[in-house]
Amino acid sequence: MAADYFIPDVRALARFTPDQITKTDCFRSERLFTGINCLARGQSQKVHTHDGADKFYLVLSGKARIVVGAERRELSAGAIAWAPAGLAHGIDEALEDSVVLVVMSPPPGGGK
Amino acid sequence: MAADYFIPDVRALARFTPDQITKTDCFRSERLFTGINCLARGQSQKVHTHDGADKFYLVLSGKARIVVGAERRELSAGAIAWAPAGLAHGIDEALEDSVVLVVMSPPPGGGK
Numbered sequence: 598m599a600a601d602y603f604i605p606d607v608r609a610l611a612r613f614t615p616d617q618i619t620k621t622d623c624f625r626s627e628r629l630f631t632g633i634n635c636l637a638r639g640q641s642q643k644v645h646t647h648d649g650a651d652k653f654y655l656v657l658s659g660k661a662r663i664v665v666g667a668e669r670r671e672l673s674a675g676a677i678a679w680a681p682a683g684l685a686h687g688i689d690e691a692l693e694d695s696v697v698l699v700v701m702s703p704p705p706g707g708g709k
Numbered sequence: 710m711a712a713d714y715f716i717p718d719v720r721a722l723a724r725f726t727p728d729q730i731t732k733t734d735c736f737r738s739e740r741l742f743t744g745i746n747c748l749a750r751g752q753s754q755k756v757h758t759h760d761g762a763d764k765f766y767l768v769l770s771g772k773a774r775i776v777v778g779a780e781r782r783e784l785s786a787g788a789i790a791w792a793p794a795g796l797a798h799g800i801d802e803a804l805e806d807s808v809v810l811v812v813m814s815p816p817p818g819g820g821k
Contacts, residue, residue, distance in 0.1 A: 676717050
């Protein structure tokens with residue numbers, strides 16, 4: 598969790614592990630959460646659903662195949678995938694080492 | 710507003726005008742909003758406060774001096790500035806043509 602209100606480059610927080618996706622929290626309030634998911638090439642995030650929480654992904658670097666509902670797209674830096682509450686979503690496969698900003702409201706696991 | 714759940718490159722939605730900052734909505738639910746603010750070099754967004762809404766900026770391209778509370782920082786692509794409810798924030802000056810993702814919960818002007 599950041600100590601103050603600024604992160605100079607969120608991509609600098611990226612960590613990759615050979616075994617699995619890594620997640621790093623950036624900021625969190627009772628309403629809003631943002632963090633990064635880092636996936637080495639070939640890694641994935643299982644398709645899942647959040648009841649009562651809206652979420653989106655913004656690809657910061659790399660390239661990943663992202664699923665929302667019945668659609669899946671290969672997305673690169675600058676792409677957004679929006680997953681409203683109740684709609685299944687996930688990262689099917691990172692096609693390159695990828696850093697993906699995740700934003701969610703309300704936050705996973707409740708507020709601060 | 711996007712027709713579906715994906716935007717291939719949100720930076721492609723950027724529009725600059727000589728007179729003022731432009732704002733383009735991307736996605737909105739009753740809880741969560743995201744869009745982009747585009748500022749030509751020299752443009753600004755007045756310091757303001759949202760009561761009861763948390764917000765953050767993510768710089769997508771360019772360079773801008775962003776204010777949160779008593780702090781101001783020159784931020785480039787990948788930087789996040791987090792402005793919790795009640796804390797004054799704004800874009801003091803775009804030092805280059807800049808595209809800034811804005812995320813807010815709850816959305817400005819109420820939900821969908």
